[in-house]
Amino acid sequence: MSLDIIFNPGSICIIGASRDKGKVGNVILQNVSREFKGKIYLIHPVAQEINGIRCFRTVQDLPESPDIAVISLPPEKTIESLEELGKKGCKVSIPVSGGFGEQGEKGKQLEMKIKNICEKYGMRVIGPNTVGVIVPRVGLNTALTEIDKTTFPRDGKVSFISQSGALGLLSMDAASDNGMGFSSFISLGNEADVTENDAYDLVSKDTGTQSIALYLEKISDTDDFLKKSRDISRTKGIVLMKGGQSEAGNRATSLHTGSLFKSNFSLRGIFNQHGIIQAFSETQLLDYALALAYGKPVMGDRIAIITSAGGVGVVSSDLLENKGFRVSKPSKNLEERLRKIISPIASPLNPIDMTAEATDDQYENLLKEIESSGEYDSVIVFALFQTAGVTEGLIDILRSFNEKGRMPFVVGVLGGEYTKNMVRKMLSLGIPTFPSIERATDGVWALRERGKFMRRFLK
Amino acid sequence: MTIVPEFEFKNKIRELGFSLPRGFLVNRVEDYRGNFPAVAKISSDKITHKSEIGALIVDIKGPEELRESIDSLRTKFPGEPIYVEEMARRGIEVIIGLLNDEKFGKLILFGIGGFYSELIKDVTFKKLPLDREDASDMINELRYRNIFSGYRGLRTSEDIIVNLLVKISETWKGENFQQVDFNPVFLYSDSYLIVDAKMII
Numbered sequence: 001m002s003l004d005i006i007f008n009p010g011s012i013c014i015i016g017a018s019r020d021k022g023k024v025g026n027v028i029l030q031n032v033s034r035e036f037k038g039k040i041y042l043i044h045p046v047a048q049e050i051n052g053i054r055c056f057r058t059v060q061d062l063p064e065s066p067d068i069a070v071i072s073l074p075p076e077k078t079i080e081s082l083e084e085l086g087k088k089g090c091k092v093s094i095p096v097s098g099g100f101g102e103q104g105e106k107g108k109q110l111e112m113k114i115k116n117i118c119e120k121y122g123m124r125v126i127g128p129n130t131v132g133v134i135v136p137r138v139g140l141n142t143a144l145t146e147i148d149k150t151t152f153p154r155d156g157k158v159s160f161i162s163q164s165g166a167l168g169l170l171s172m173d174a175a176s177d178n179g180m181g182f183s184s185f186i187s188l189g190n191e192a193d194v195t196e197n198d199a200y201d202l203v204s205k206d207t208g209t210q211s212i213a214l215y216l217e218k219i220s221d222t223d224d225f226l227k228k229s230r231d232i233s234r235t236k237g238i239v240l241m242k243g244g245q246s247e248a249g250n251r252a253t254s255l256h257t258g259s260l261f262k263s264n265f266s267l268r269g270i271f272n273q274h275g276i277i278q279a280f281s282e283t284q285l286l287d288y289a290l291a292l293a294y295g296k297p298v299m300g301d302r303i304a305i306i307t308s309a310g311g312v313g314v315v316s317s318d319l320l321e322n323k324g325f326r327v328s329k330p331s332k333n334l335e336e337r338l339r340k341i342i343s344p345i346a347s348p349l350n351p352i353d354m355t356a357e358a359t360d361d362q363y364e365n366l367l368k369e370i371e372s373s374g375e376y377d378s379v380i381v382f383a384l385f386q387t388a389g390v391t392e393g394l395i396d397i398l399r400s401f402n403e404k405g406r407m408p409f410v411v412g413v414l415g416g417e418y419t420k421n422m423v424r425k426m427l428s429l430g431i432p433t434f435p436s437i438e439r440a441t442d443g444v445w446a447l448r449e450r451g452k453f454m455r456r457f458l459k
Numbered sequence: 460m461t462i463v464p465e466f467e468f469k470n471k472i473r474e475l476g477f478s479l480p481r482g483f484l485v486n487r488v489e490d491y492r493g494n495f496p497a498v499a500k501i502s503s504d505k506i507t508h509k510s511e512i513g514a515l516i517v518d519i520k521g522p523e524e525l526r527e528s529i530d531s532l533r534t535k536f537p538g539e540p541i542y543v544e545e546m547a548r549r550g551i552e553v554i555i556g557l558l559n560d561e562k563f564g565k566l567i568l569f570g571i572g573g574f575y576s577e578l579i580k581d582v583t584f585k586k587l588p589l590d591r592e593d594a595s596d597m598i599n600e601l602r603y604r605n606i607f608s609g610y611r612g613l614r615t616s617e618d619i620i621v622n623l624l625v626k627i628s629e630t631w632k633g634e635n636f637q638q639v640d641f642n643p644v645f646l647y648s649d650s651y652l653i654v655d656a657k658m659i660i
Binding site for chain 1: 554556557558560562563564566568570576577580582583584585586590592593596597599600638639640642
């Protein structure tokens, strides 16, 4: 219905805003007012203004119906406000407080009331008990954590839907600090109205979203979810971390088949079949999503490794071979061409190790030769900026290879604060970059999985 | 929950065009018209782990041994039907199964079979119906998939596996079942044999 207004809201109303630092109502006010360019309305029974923003006494008094309302009030009061917002014509309400279904029967009845209000007025509710919704490109941020304790994301191509508020918000915090951008973050809370399938529909239609990261503990309609996924996965990458044990319900297991369908791992094949890549940690979840949003699908197992450190080449080879890649040798002809680019003491045999003699130019020429040779399906580049001959200029080379080249690739780095800054720069330029050897190999693995799934549409 | 008797289910899938060892319900040695070596077993829904309680006798080399085997089974399990079939030559052992899960619906399982199968649990599931890409993915999702391309003198081909998985999917996608086990299935270089098959409706 009207849920897509979160990608283009003209006005936001906050009920329960507070001028007392540290209170939830204040945190929300700070986060909403920081970057939002539309109108902000506050509802307060006595205050004339808070932080310079005018307050209205009731929802009824508002000069227009707000597109989005954020409510930070106790449960009973939340219900009253929702009723008023519905009546006023508000499109999407986000009640943040807990004390609903998670607290027992009485709370569940309150959630029923929310559902009824939604149906009565055609309003949508995200929550209750949600940590908020973030859409960086429109400055929408209703999160419950303070700016001095959190890195909020810049705009990007990954939408993140989470059934756990804190896990979602905090892992996004970590990824944002690395420089990863997001097109949206939706904490579903108790799902009194908007379910994971609704949110999934919403972000799948968003053209700014290239991949979708899902943290789900329960899937209410598995069949619908899988069908949707198969459709969405034609155009967008999907990564799912499924919390909790397998949902296998059938326990009539005097036969083997049923007893084998118990581990969480057994879902992998079913997810693959529907274009979903399964993640087993929050790091994998966001790394895979990052790779799928910014990288190209990998259509074969042959991979080239470019590095200026021998050990990095060795370790990445082992990790990649374990993931099903072939770190194959170049043909004699290609070997000769590669040899001309690098130092006499360096090795053109895959992994291609330029040694500490590496320069930006060597990176550039190696990439060109590897792409034009047709001998590899993907390439992993370790951009080790600590190498004497390597400069920030390498970023431009990688950017141009990413934008103009057709060859799938990911970049791996290793290092401290200086390197972290390089990662932030590369990510802001859309280069799929990962801050460790293992995570870079995970990234290219996700692109390989994507390629395997995509092959069925290429015939 | 009803268990379909083994010989009944095996006859049904044989009629559907699946490949199984020839087998006969016997009272006397003369009732068996297959080749040797043979396998004799009690055909009962109540008995699951047959070899552990002596309800299964393998590698019966001729009529005389078969007579002894039938006598021995009859003494141990009076009144139970006895089923004798040709003993399949050694192949790559896999397990294939079907499961109607209340959340995920109809699923197919494919995995490595044999002595350590329950220990290594190298299996994968897909939703029915299965297309050829899905079937080929099932092979690639197994950790020990290398076993198919040649191990200790045994090998099979991707086509054998894909054809069998897709045929099973096509046969059962519209049927009612709770669970089906094809365990083991022997894979050969150019054919397969469903050695054991059980169904719960």
